[in-house]
Amino acid sequence: MKTLVWVEHDNSAMADATLAAVTAAGKLGEVHLLVAGSGCRAVAEQAAQIAGVGKVHLADNAAYANALAENVAPLIVELMGHHDAFIAPATSHGKNIAPRVAALLDVMQISDILSVEGEKTFTRPTYAGNAIATVESTDAKLVVTVRGTAFDKAETTGGSATIEDVSGAGDAGLSSFVGAEIAKNERPELTSAKVIVSGGRALKDSETFQQVIMPLADKLGAGVGASRAAVDAGYVPNDYQVGQTGKIVAPEVYIAIGISGAIQHLAGMKDSKTIIAINKDEDAPIFQVADIGLVGDLFKIVPELTEKL
Amino acid sequence: MKALVPVKRVIDYNVKPRVKADGTGVDLANVKMSMNPFDEIAVEEAIRLKESGAVTEIIAISVGPAKAQETLRTALAMGADSAILVETDDEVEPLAVAKILKAAAAEVQPGLIILGKQAIDDDSNQTGQMLAALMNLPQGTFASKVVVEGDSVTVTREVDGGLETVKLSLPAIVTTDLRLNEPRYASLPNIMKAKKKPLDVKTPADYGVDITPRIKTLKVAEPPVRQAGIKVADVDELVAKLKNMGVA
Numbered sequence: 001m002k003t004l005v006w007v008e009h010d011n012s013a014m015a016d017a018t019l020a021a022v023t024a025a026g027k028l029g030e031v032h033l034l035v036a037g038s039g040c041r042a043v044a045e046q047a048a049q050i051a052g053v054g055k056v057h058l059a060d061n062a063a064y065a066n067a068l069a070e071n072v073a074p075l076i077v078e079l080m081g082h083h084d085a086f087i088a089p090a091t092s093h094g095k096n097i098a099p100r101v102a103a104l105l106d107v108m109q110i111s112d113i114l115s116v117e118g119e120k121t122f123t124r125p126t127y128a129g130n131a132i133a134t135v136e137s138t139d140a141k142l143v144v145t146v147r148g149t150a151f152d153k154a155e156t157t158g159g160s161a162t163i164e165d166v167s168g169a170g171d172a173g174l175s176s177f178v179g180a181e182i183a184k185n186e187r188p189e190l191t192s193a194k195v196i197v198s199g200g201r202a203l204k205d206s207e208t209f210q211q212v213i214m215p216l217a218d219k220l221g222a223g224v225g226a227s228r229a230a231v232d233a234g235y236v237p238n239d240y241q242v243g244q245t246g247k248i249v250a251p252e253v254y255i256a257i258g259i260s261g262a263i264q265h266l267a268g269m270k271d272s273k274t275i276i277a278i279n280k281d282e283d284a285p286i287f288q289v290a291d292i293g294l295v296g297d298l299f300k301i302v303p304e305l306t307e308k309l
Numbered sequence: 310m311k312a313l314v315p316v317k318r319v320i321d322y323n324v325k326p327r328v329k330a331d332g333t334g335v336d337l338a339n340v341k342m343s344m345n346p347f348d349e350i351a352v353e354e355a356i357r358l359k360e361s362g363a364v365t366e367i368i369a370i371s372v373g374p375a376k377a378q379e380t381l382r383t384a385l386a387m388g389a390d391s392a393i394l395v396e397t398d399d400e401v402e403p404l405a406v407a408k409i410l411k412a413a414a415a416e417v418q419p420g421l422i423i424l425g426k427q428a429i430d431d432d433s434n435q436t437g438q439m440l441a442a443l444m445n446l447p448q449g450t451f452a453s454k455v456v457v458e459g460d461s462v463t464v465t466r467e468v469d470g471g472l473e474t475v476k477l478s479l480p481a482i483v484t485t486d487l488r489l490n491e492p493r494y495a496s497l498p499n500i501m502k503a504k505k506k507p508l509d510v511k512t513p514a515d516y517g518v519d520i521t522p523r524i525k526t527l528k529v530a531e532p533p534v535r536q537a538g539i540k541v542a543d544v545d546e547l548v549a550k551l552k553n554m555g556v557a
Contacts, residue, residue, distance in 0.1 A: 070441075091469055092467070092468040099438035099442070103404060108403070108404045109403070111433045126430065126431055129532060130326045130328075130532065138524070138525060176475065182470040183470060183471040228487070238488060247469075253554065264322070274554060276551075292541055293538060294541050294544070294547050305548065309551070
């Protein structure tokens with residue numbers, strides 16, 4: 001099977017999420033990549049080094065600069081003339097673009113796969129991760145998005161794929177990019193961090209969140225996450241949210257502080273290797289999934305923990 | 310302009326789903342069902358756009374069993390003007406739902422179609438994008454802000470790194486993220502009034518759509534159960550554990 005993988009990037013560097021998608025694609029057969037963007041040849045050169053990649057399609061056009069689905073979906077559909085499967089990481093770009101591609105090809109997409117069980121058989125989580133479905137596509141072509149935390153990352157060296165320029169139709173004239181506010185974050189990126197310190201509603205306000213959570217995260221070199229309650233209350237920006245509707249993470253260690261452990265939050269972090277919970281309510285559902293629990297007042301415990309580390 | 314708002318009846322978000330022992334699916338018998346939370350946000354946004362004068366009429370639509378009428382009545386009680394139920398007892402995949410919505414939109418001629426970004430049961434996050442593709446319309450997915458100006462709509466989207474803003478020509482498709490708005494509760498008088506609002510019942514065949522599934526579900530299983538953990542007594546013990554794991 002010949003698979004085309006969407007390369008997630010910001011026009012200068014490739015995102016890690018791509019590497020998990022490449023691993024998933026490798027289980028199906030020959031892997032080709034698509035780098036669509038503007039002034040993104042450097043990304044294509046990076047992508048060509050990934051182990052196991054056969055070819056990199058480079059579509060360099062101002063219309064593809066911001067990955068607008070209206071513009072890139074027809075380009076992908078064109079390339080699907082000689083590919084059997086399209087795979088995208090389940091990032092916000094991937095989730096935006098892939099279903100548009102699937103509908104144009106008249107096939108059903110399989111979202112957020114956890115494993116490849118056969119050429120057309122995959123597992124995927126449903127009901128906020130409370131049920132794992134094994135599903136088989138009956139369509140002629142596959143469109144799949146991949147959960148980044150469920151697959152190992154492909155090696156970024158060792159490959160020597162050829163880069164082939166492709167053009168596509170360019171601007172579909174339906175949409176335009178106005179601007180972006182990308183949160184500045186010097187900490188490890190959440191979906192690839194080894195350790196995550198996450199705060200919930202109990203942190204009271206933005207200032208307290210900063211004072212309590214950040215020093216601990218700094219000490220551990222950890223990424224910082226939050227529950228929906230903390231985001232909705234404005235303690236931190238939305239891209240910190242871990243859960244069914246936020247980011248799905250699976251770090252080595254996830255430290256949940258002042259988070260009760262609602263179904264929707266657990267959906268985003270229960271595949272973490274070790275879960276540590278600090279909460280004053282010993283009946284909080286988070287303790288049912290935590291490997292290590294500490295019952296007590298986070299405002300005493302967390303500063304003490306930070307100091308002793 | 311009219312707004313078309315697709316809504317789905319799903320298991321209530323507070324209910325912990327139970328996988329059936331025979332592995333065929335999740336047990337929905339006698340389980341509390343509600344409107345998908347993202348769809349409530351879609352209905353609310355349409356109502357706000359009507360209150361601001363950008364939208365003149367709101368049509369709610371649902372594809373599902375007869376009981377999905379309750380979901381549509383909820384949308385009507387919140388403020389939708391009329392409703393369409395496309396009745397079927399079969400599971401309908403996002404692609405088929407998108408095809409039905411396209412056919413319904415051809416009759417309604419909406420300027421905006423506002424959907425939830427995903428249903429909390431199948432977690433697909435596909436229908437809005439598929440509908441946009443089939444209708445060749447622009448899409449503003451995962452919206453946290455929607456501003457209609459003349460013949461375009463500006464949508465602020467929740468993306469991985471933060472927010473981005475796109476401008477779409479109308480008609481357009483918008484899918485809602487949780488932070489778009491806080492849905493209102495339907496008041497008792499509005500619930501009573503909603504009973505008198507028009508609700509059309511149709512079938513997928515009325516729209517000429519084949520809903521045969523493309524994906525076969527071979528098995529549904531419980532996720533692996535995590536081992537019960539331990540509780541530590543104090544910070545020192547926790548620090549020792551962290552050091553053992555090589556984290557600190």
